[in-house]
Amino acid sequence: MPTVAIIGTEGSGKTVFITTLAKRLSVENKLGAFMNPQDRRTVQYIEKVWTILNNSEWPASTSPGELFELEWTLEWRDGLRVDIRLVDCAGQDLRALFADEQAANPEGMPEQLRQLADYSRAANIVLLMVNLKDFIGESNDERRTSNEWALKYALDLLGSNGAGAHIALVFTQIDQYQEVLRECSDWKNAAKKYLPYVYGAHLRDDRVATMAVASVVDTQVILDNGSPRRVPTPKFRSTGMGTMVKWIGDQAKAVVEKQEAEAKHEAAIREQKEQDDKRVQAAEQRRHKLTSFLKRIGGLAIVAVLLIKGCTWLTSDSPSKGSREREQQGPTVPEPNMVSKDARLVGTGALESFGLEIWGRVRNDGADGNVTIRCEFIQAGQSWPQYVTVRLAHGEYYDFHFTDRTHLWQNSGQVQWKAWAE
Structure with a gap:
Protein backbone atom coordinates (compact mmCIF):
# COMPACT_ATOMS: atom_id res chain seq x y z
CA MET A 1 0.00 0.00 0.00
CA GLU A 260 2.28 -4.30 -9.41
CA ALA A 261 4.50 -4.15 -12.49
CA GLU A 262 7.59 -4.65 -10.33
CA ALA A 263 5.88 -7.51 -8.50
CA LYS A 264 5.01 -9.18 -11.80
CA HIS A 265 8.56 -8.70 -13.02
CA GLU A 266 10.00 -10.15 -9.82
CA ALA A 267 7.52 -13.04 -10.00
CA ALA A 268 8.57 -13.72 -13.59
CA ILE A 269 12.22 -13.69 -12.53
CA ARG A 270 11.48 -16.07 -9.66
CA GLU A 271 9.51 -18.36 -11.95
CA GLN A 272 12.30 -18.35 -14.51
CA LYS A 273 14.83 -19.10 -11.79
CA GLU A 274 12.69 -21.96 -10.51
CA GLN A 275 12.43 -23.38 -14.02
CA ASP A 276 16.18 -23.02 -14.50
CA ASP A 277 16.79 -24.71 -11.15
CA LYS A 278 14.45 -27.55 -12.14
CA ARG A 279 16.25 -28.00 -15.45
CA VAL A 280 19.62 -28.01 -13.72
CA GLN A 281 18.32 -30.49 -11.16
CA ALA A 282 16.86 -32.72 -13.89
CA ALA A 283 20.12 -32.56 -15.84
CA GLU A 284 22.04 -33.44 -12.69
CA GLN A 285 19.73 -36.39 -12.06
CA ARG A 286 20.18 -37.60 -15.64
CA ARG A 287 23.93 -37.24 -15.32
CA HIS A 288 23.90 -39.17 -12.07
CA LYS A 289 21.81 -41.95 -13.60
CA LEU A 290 24.05 -42.09 -16.66
CA THR A 291 27.17 -42.22 -14.51
CA SER A 292 25.72 -45.04 -12.44
CA PHE A 293 24.74 -46.91 -15.59
CA LEU A 294 28.17 -46.52 -17.13
CA LYS A 295 29.81 -47.77 -13.97
CA ARG A 296 27.55 -50.81 -13.97
CA ILE A 297 28.52 -51.83 -17.51
CA GLY A 298 32.23 -51.68 -16.91
CA GLY A 299 33.39 -48.16 -16.35
CA LEU A 300 33.74 -44.99 -18.29
CA ALA A 301 36.93 -46.09 -20.09
CA ILE A 302 35.28 -49.11 -21.71
CA VAL A 303 32.31 -47.02 -22.71
CA ALA A 304 34.61 -44.44 -24.28
CA VAL A 305 36.30 -47.16 -26.38
CA LEU A 306 32.94 -48.49 -27.45
CA LEU A 307 31.77 -45.02 -28.37
CA ILE A 308 34.91 -44.40 -30.43
CA LYS A 309 34.50 -47.69 -32.26
CA GLY A 310 30.87 -46.96 -32.79
CA CYS A 311 31.65 -43.55 -34.26
CA THR A 312 34.27 -45.12 -36.56
CA TRP A 313 31.76 -47.69 -37.74
CA LEU A 314 29.16 -45.00 -38.37
CA THR A 315 31.52 -42.83 -40.41
CA SER A 316 33.33 -45.60 -42.37
CA ASP A 317 32.08 -47.38 -45.51
CA SER A 318 32.91 -50.92 -44.32
CA PRO A 319 32.21 -53.97 -46.53
CA SER A 320 29.83 -55.46 -44.01
CA LYS A 321 27.93 -52.21 -43.84
CA GLY A 322 27.87 -51.98 -47.63
CA SER A 323 26.69 -55.55 -47.91
CA ARG A 324 23.88 -54.91 -45.51
CA GLU A 325 22.90 -51.81 -47.41
CA ARG A 326 22.93 -53.73 -50.67
CA GLU A 327 20.93 -56.51 -49.10
CA GLN A 328 18.41 -53.99 -47.91
CA GLN A 329 18.35 -52.26 -51.28
CA GLY A 330 18.27 -55.55 -53.38
CA PRO A 331 20.32 -56.44 -56.54
CA THR A 332 20.79 -53.76 -59.15
CA VAL A 333 22.29 -55.88 -62.04
CA PRO A 334 21.64 -59.39 -63.41
CA GLU A 335 23.52 -62.17 -61.62
CA PRO A 336 23.51 -65.31 -63.85
CA ASN A 337 23.97 -68.61 -62.08
CA MET A 338 24.99 -71.72 -64.13
CA VAL A 339 22.69 -74.30 -62.63
CA SER A 340 23.83 -77.17 -64.86
CA LYS A 341 25.90 -77.82 -67.98
CA ASP A 342 27.10 -80.85 -69.95
CA ALA A 343 28.39 -81.95 -73.38
CA ARG A 344 28.11 -85.04 -75.60
CA LEU A 345 29.28 -86.36 -78.96
CA VAL A 346 26.73 -86.52 -81.69
CA GLY A 347 27.15 -89.17 -84.39
CA THR A 348 27.23 -88.03 -88.01
CA GLY A 349 26.54 -91.31 -89.81
CA ALA A 350 28.64 -93.90 -91.59
CA LEU A 351 31.91 -92.14 -91.12
CA GLU A 352 31.61 -92.80 -87.42
CA SER A 353 32.87 -89.36 -86.63
CA PHE A 354 31.16 -87.12 -84.18
CA GLY A 355 29.98 -83.54 -83.72
CA LEU A 356 29.88 -81.92 -80.26
CA GLU A 357 26.80 -80.70 -78.45
CA ILE A 358 26.83 -78.51 -75.25
CA TRP A 359 23.71 -77.82 -73.20
CA GLY A 360 22.69 -76.64 -69.75
CA ARG A 361 20.50 -74.33 -67.64
CA VAL A 362 21.10 -70.76 -66.32
CA ARG A 363 19.12 -68.92 -63.60
CA ASN A 364 19.16 -65.12 -63.06
CA ASP A 365 19.64 -64.43 -59.35
CA GLY A 366 19.99 -60.69 -59.85
CA ALA A 367 17.95 -57.86 -61.25
CA ASP A 368 16.03 -58.09 -64.48
CA GLY A 369 18.33 -57.69 -67.48
CA ASN A 370 20.33 -59.27 -70.30
CA VAL A 371 22.40 -62.40 -69.64
CA THR A 372 25.03 -63.70 -72.10
CA ILE A 373 25.81 -67.45 -72.18
CA ARG A 374 29.08 -68.40 -73.87
CA CYS A 375 30.82 -71.68 -74.81
CA GLU A 376 33.98 -72.80 -76.58
CA PHE A 377 34.61 -75.96 -78.61
CA ILE A 378 38.30 -76.77 -78.29
CA GLN A 379 40.41 -79.14 -80.45
CA ALA A 380 44.17 -79.36 -80.88
CA GLY A 381 44.69 -76.00 -79.19
CA GLN A 382 42.12 -74.24 -81.31
CA SER A 383 38.74 -73.02 -80.08
CA TRP A 384 35.50 -72.11 -81.72
CA PRO A 385 33.26 -69.88 -79.56
CA GLN A 386 29.50 -69.51 -79.63
CA TYR A 387 27.20 -67.35 -77.49
CA VAL A 388 23.65 -66.29 -77.04
CA THR A 389 22.20 -63.22 -75.18
CA VAL A 390 18.77 -63.42 -73.63
CA ARG A 391 16.76 -61.17 -71.27
CA LEU A 392 15.88 -62.84 -68.02
CA ALA A 393 13.76 -61.62 -65.15
CA HIS A 394 14.88 -62.13 -61.59
CA GLY A 395 14.63 -65.87 -60.78
CA GLU A 396 13.90 -66.87 -64.40
CA TYR A 397 15.61 -69.97 -65.97
CA TYR A 398 16.98 -70.40 -69.49
CA ASP A 399 17.93 -73.73 -71.11
CA PHE A 400 20.76 -73.23 -73.59
CA HIS A 401 21.97 -75.55 -76.36
CA PHE A 402 25.04 -75.19 -78.61
CA THR A 403 26.13 -77.64 -81.39
CA ASP A 404 29.31 -77.82 -83.50
CA ARG A 405 29.09 -80.17 -86.47
CA THR A 406 31.73 -78.44 -88.53
CA HIS A 407 34.64 -79.99 -86.71
CA LEU A 408 34.71 -83.72 -86.15
CA TRP A 409 35.91 -85.63 -83.17
CA GLN A 410 36.82 -89.28 -83.51
CA ASN A 411 36.25 -90.17 -79.90
CA SER A 412 35.39 -88.66 -76.56
CA GLY A 413 39.04 -88.32 -75.63
CA GLN A 414 39.33 -85.50 -78.11
CA VAL A 415 36.43 -83.58 -76.52
CA GLN A 416 37.33 -80.27 -74.83
CA TRP A 417 34.79 -77.50 -74.09
CA LYS A 418 33.84 -74.58 -71.83
CA ALA A 419 30.51 -72.97 -70.97
CA TRP A 420 29.76 -69.95 -68.75
CA ALA A 421 27.30 -67.13 -68.33
CA GLU A 422 27.83 -63.40 -67.78
Missing part, protein backbone atom coordinates in the same frame (compact mmCIF):
# COMPACT_ATOMS: atom_id res chain seq x y z
CA PRO A 2 1.44 3.44 -0.91
CA THR A 3 2.51 5.68 1.96
CA VAL A 4 2.18 9.46 2.27
CA ALA A 5 4.49 11.58 4.43
CA ILE A 6 3.70 15.17 5.44
CA ILE A 7 6.66 17.34 6.44
CA GLY A 8 7.38 21.05 6.81
CA THR A 9 9.32 23.65 8.75
CA GLU A 10 7.95 25.49 11.76
CA GLY A 11 4.95 27.68 11.03
CA SER A 12 4.11 25.85 7.80
CA GLY A 13 0.79 24.63 9.22
CA LYS A 14 1.31 20.86 9.24
CA THR A 15 -0.77 20.26 12.34
CA VAL A 16 -3.69 22.45 11.24
CA PHE A 17 -3.59 20.98 7.73
CA ILE A 18 -3.71 17.32 8.76
CA THR A 19 -6.36 18.03 11.41
CA THR A 20 -8.57 19.87 8.94
CA LEU A 21 -8.05 17.23 6.24
CA ALA A 22 -8.86 14.40 8.66
CA LYS A 23 -12.05 16.09 9.86
CA ARG A 24 -13.19 17.02 6.35
CA LEU A 25 -12.75 13.36 5.35
CA SER A 26 -14.11 11.82 8.55
CA VAL A 27 -17.13 11.17 6.35
CA GLU A 28 -16.87 10.18 2.71
CA ASN A 29 -16.57 13.22 0.42
CA LYS A 30 -17.96 13.62 -3.09
CA LEU A 31 -14.82 11.96 -4.51
CA GLY A 32 -15.58 8.86 -2.46
CA ALA A 33 -12.59 9.40 -0.14
CA PHE A 34 -12.58 8.63 3.58
CA MET A 35 -9.73 9.01 6.10
CA ASN A 36 -9.85 6.05 8.44
CA PRO A 37 -7.81 6.62 11.66
CA GLN A 38 -5.71 3.63 12.63
CA ASP A 39 -5.33 4.09 16.39
CA ARG A 40 -6.92 5.83 19.35
CA ARG A 41 -4.08 8.30 19.76
CA THR A 42 -4.69 9.62 16.25
CA VAL A 43 -8.39 10.15 16.93
CA GLN A 44 -7.74 11.82 20.28
CA TYR A 45 -5.11 14.14 18.82
CA ILE A 46 -7.29 15.25 15.89
CA GLU A 47 -10.35 15.84 18.06
CA LYS A 48 -8.27 17.87 20.52
CA VAL A 49 -6.81 20.13 17.82
CA TRP A 50 -10.18 20.46 16.07
CA THR A 51 -11.77 21.64 19.30
CA ILE A 52 -9.01 24.22 19.76
CA LEU A 53 -9.53 25.55 16.23
CA ASN A 54 -13.29 25.83 16.68
CA ASN A 55 -12.70 27.69 19.93
CA SER A 56 -10.93 30.37 17.87
CA GLU A 57 -7.42 29.40 18.91
CA TRP A 58 -4.39 27.91 17.23
CA PRO A 59 -2.78 24.70 18.50
CA ALA A 60 0.55 25.07 20.26
CA SER A 61 3.69 24.47 18.23
CA THR A 62 5.48 21.16 18.65
CA SER A 63 8.52 21.48 20.91
CA PRO A 64 11.97 20.68 19.47
CA GLY A 65 12.94 17.07 20.11
CA GLU A 66 9.30 16.02 20.51
CA LEU A 67 8.21 13.38 18.02
CA PHE A 68 4.98 11.43 17.70
CA GLU A 69 3.25 9.64 14.87
CA LEU A 70 -0.31 9.82 13.59
CA GLU A 71 -1.64 7.35 11.06
CA TRP A 72 -4.66 6.99 8.79
CA THR A 73 -5.70 4.91 5.84
CA LEU A 74 -7.09 7.09 3.08
CA GLU A 75 -9.68 4.93 1.36
CA TRP A 76 -11.56 5.47 -1.90
CA ARG A 77 -14.81 3.91 -2.95
CA ASP A 78 -13.09 2.10 -5.85
CA GLY A 79 -10.88 0.16 -3.41
CA LEU A 80 -7.74 2.29 -3.60
CA ARG A 81 -6.05 2.62 -0.20
CA VAL A 82 -3.20 4.87 0.93
CA ASP A 83 -1.36 4.86 4.24
CA ILE A 84 -1.03 8.46 5.48
CA ARG A 85 1.48 9.02 8.25
CA LEU A 86 2.31 12.25 9.98
CA VAL A 87 5.42 12.09 12.11
CA ASP A 88 4.74 15.37 13.84
CA CYS A 89 7.89 17.10 14.91
CA ALA A 90 9.07 20.61 15.51
CA GLY A 91 9.77 22.54 12.34
CA GLN A 92 13.14 23.36 13.86
CA ASP A 93 13.99 19.64 13.75
CA LEU A 94 13.17 19.50 10.05
CA ARG A 95 15.28 22.59 9.44
CA ALA A 96 18.17 20.95 11.32
CA LEU A 97 17.73 17.79 9.28
CA PHE A 98 17.80 19.44 5.88
CA ALA A 99 19.20 22.96 6.18
CA ASP A 100 22.18 21.68 8.18
CA GLU A 101 22.48 18.67 5.80
CA GLN A 102 22.40 16.14 8.62
CA ALA A 103 20.20 13.85 6.52
CA ALA A 104 23.27 12.87 4.50
CA ASN A 105 24.88 11.38 7.63
CA PRO A 106 22.14 9.52 9.55
CA GLU A 107 24.61 7.72 11.83
CA GLY A 108 25.64 10.90 13.59
CA MET A 109 22.23 12.53 14.05
CA PRO A 110 20.00 12.43 17.14
CA GLU A 111 17.43 9.64 17.38
CA GLN A 112 14.40 11.84 16.66
CA LEU A 113 16.05 13.23 13.53
CA ARG A 114 16.99 9.74 12.36
CA GLN A 115 13.37 8.66 12.70
CA LEU A 116 12.27 11.73 10.77
CA ALA A 117 14.78 11.03 8.01
CA ASP A 118 13.70 7.39 7.74
CA TYR A 119 10.05 8.44 7.70
CA SER A 120 10.62 10.95 4.90
CA ARG A 121 12.74 8.67 2.71
CA ALA A 122 10.47 5.63 3.08
CA ALA A 123 7.33 7.37 1.80
CA ASN A 124 6.06 6.93 -1.76
CA ILE A 125 4.30 10.30 -1.73
CA VAL A 126 5.61 13.35 0.12
CA LEU A 127 3.82 16.63 0.87
CA LEU A 128 6.35 19.34 1.71
CA MET A 129 4.46 22.18 3.41
CA VAL A 130 5.71 25.75 2.82
CA ASN A 131 4.54 29.05 4.32
CA LEU A 132 5.40 31.99 2.06
CA LYS A 133 5.86 34.04 5.22
CA ASP A 134 9.33 32.45 5.48
CA PHE A 135 10.28 34.23 2.26
CA ILE A 136 8.03 37.22 1.64
CA GLY A 137 7.85 38.32 5.24
CA GLU A 138 11.42 37.43 6.20
CA SER A 139 13.63 40.50 6.47
CA ASN A 140 16.75 38.54 7.44
CA ASP A 141 18.47 37.60 4.18
CA GLU A 142 20.55 34.88 5.77
CA ARG A 143 17.52 33.24 7.35
CA ARG A 144 15.56 33.52 4.10
CA THR A 145 18.41 31.82 2.24
CA SER A 146 18.57 29.12 4.92
CA ASN A 147 14.82 28.55 4.57
CA GLU A 148 15.09 28.05 0.82
CA TRP A 149 18.14 25.83 1.12
CA ALA A 150 16.28 23.58 3.58
CA LEU A 151 13.49 23.12 1.02
CA LYS A 152 15.84 22.57 -1.90
CA TYR A 153 18.02 20.10 -0.01
CA ALA A 154 14.94 18.19 1.17
CA LEU A 155 13.71 17.92 -2.43
CA ASP A 156 17.19 16.94 -3.62
CA LEU A 157 17.40 14.18 -1.06
CA LEU A 158 13.85 12.90 -1.50
CA GLY A 159 14.10 13.03 -5.28
CA SER A 160 17.31 10.99 -5.25
CA ASN A 161 15.41 8.17 -3.53
CA GLY A 162 13.16 7.70 -6.56
CA ALA A 163 10.16 9.54 -5.05
CA GLY A 164 10.64 12.69 -7.14
CA ALA A 165 7.63 12.01 -9.34
CA HIS A 166 5.42 11.85 -6.23
CA ILE A 167 6.46 14.98 -4.34
CA ALA A 168 4.36 18.10 -4.02
CA LEU A 169 5.48 21.48 -2.74
CA VAL A 170 2.37 22.71 -0.92
CA PHE A 171 1.94 26.42 -0.20
CA THR A 172 -0.16 26.83 2.94
CA GLN A 173 -2.26 29.69 4.33
CA ILE A 174 -2.81 30.95 0.79
CA ASP A 175 -5.80 33.01 1.95
CA GLN A 176 -3.22 35.52 3.20
CA TYR A 177 -1.35 35.70 -0.13
CA GLN A 178 -4.05 36.39 -2.68
CA GLU A 179 -2.19 39.52 -3.78
CA VAL A 180 0.82 37.32 -4.60
CA LEU A 181 -1.43 35.04 -6.64
CA ARG A 182 -2.83 37.99 -8.60
CA GLU A 183 0.67 39.29 -9.20
CA CYS A 184 2.14 35.94 -10.35
CA SER A 185 -1.02 34.41 -11.94
CA ASP A 186 -0.34 30.98 -10.38
CA TRP A 187 1.58 29.42 -7.51
CA LYS A 188 4.27 27.94 -9.71
CA ASN A 189 5.21 31.43 -10.88
CA ALA A 190 5.13 32.55 -7.26
CA ALA A 191 7.70 29.86 -6.48
CA LYS A 192 9.77 31.05 -9.44
CA LYS A 193 9.84 34.56 -8.01
CA TYR A 194 10.29 33.86 -4.31
CA LEU A 195 12.05 30.45 -4.33
CA PRO A 196 14.22 30.63 -7.48
CA TYR A 197 16.63 27.85 -6.52
CA VAL A 198 13.83 25.47 -5.62
CA TYR A 199 12.00 26.37 -8.82
CA GLY A 200 15.03 25.89 -11.06
CA ALA A 201 16.03 22.57 -9.52
CA HIS A 202 12.62 20.90 -9.14
CA LEU A 203 9.55 22.86 -10.24
CA ARG A 204 10.26 24.19 -13.72
CA ASP A 205 10.04 20.75 -15.36
CA ASP A 206 7.14 19.62 -13.12
CA ARG A 207 9.14 16.80 -11.53
CA VAL A 208 7.74 18.21 -8.30
CA ALA A 209 4.12 19.36 -8.31
CA THR A 210 3.10 22.80 -7.01
CA MET A 211 -0.08 22.92 -4.93
CA ALA A 212 -1.78 25.34 -2.55
CA VAL A 213 -4.20 25.02 0.36
CA ALA A 214 -5.78 27.14 3.03
CA SER A 215 -6.77 24.96 5.96
CA VAL A 216 -8.55 27.89 7.64
CA VAL A 217 -10.02 30.41 5.22
CA ASP A 218 -12.27 32.24 7.64
CA THR A 219 -10.44 34.14 10.38
CA GLN A 220 -11.11 37.10 12.62
CA VAL A 221 -8.87 39.60 14.36
CA ILE A 222 -8.99 39.80 18.14
CA LEU A 223 -7.04 41.85 20.64
CA ASP A 224 -4.73 39.84 22.85
CA ASN A 225 -3.42 42.03 25.66
CA GLY A 226 -3.95 45.00 23.41
CA SER A 227 -2.24 43.39 20.40
CA PRO A 228 -4.28 42.32 17.36
CA ARG A 229 -4.17 38.64 16.53
CA ARG A 230 -5.81 36.61 13.75
CA VAL A 231 -7.67 33.49 14.90
CA PRO A 232 -10.06 30.98 13.25
CA THR A 233 -13.76 31.66 13.24
CA PRO A 234 -16.05 28.83 14.33
CA LYS A 235 -17.20 26.60 11.46
CA PHE A 236 -14.42 27.94 9.24
CA ARG A 237 -14.06 26.84 5.65
CA SER A 238 -11.06 25.29 3.89
CA THR A 239 -9.89 25.47 0.29
CA GLY A 240 -7.66 23.30 -1.87
CA MET A 241 -8.38 20.11 0.08
CA GLY A 242 -10.33 18.41 -2.73
CA THR A 243 -7.57 19.09 -5.25
CA MET A 244 -5.03 17.76 -2.79
CA VAL A 245 -6.97 14.53 -2.20
CA LYS A 246 -7.40 13.98 -5.94
CA TRP A 247 -3.67 14.49 -6.52
CA ILE A 248 -2.83 12.03 -3.75
CA GLY A 249 -5.21 9.51 -5.33
CA ASP A 250 -3.64 9.93 -8.78
CA GLN A 251 -0.14 9.50 -7.38
CA ALA A 252 -1.23 6.49 -5.34
CA LYS A 253 -2.61 4.81 -8.46
CA ALA A 254 0.69 5.41 -10.23
CA VAL A 255 2.57 3.94 -7.28
CA VAL A 256 0.29 0.89 -7.18
CA GLU A 257 0.68 0.31 -10.92
CA LYS A 258 4.45 0.54 -10.59
CA GLN A 259 4.47 -1.79 -7.59
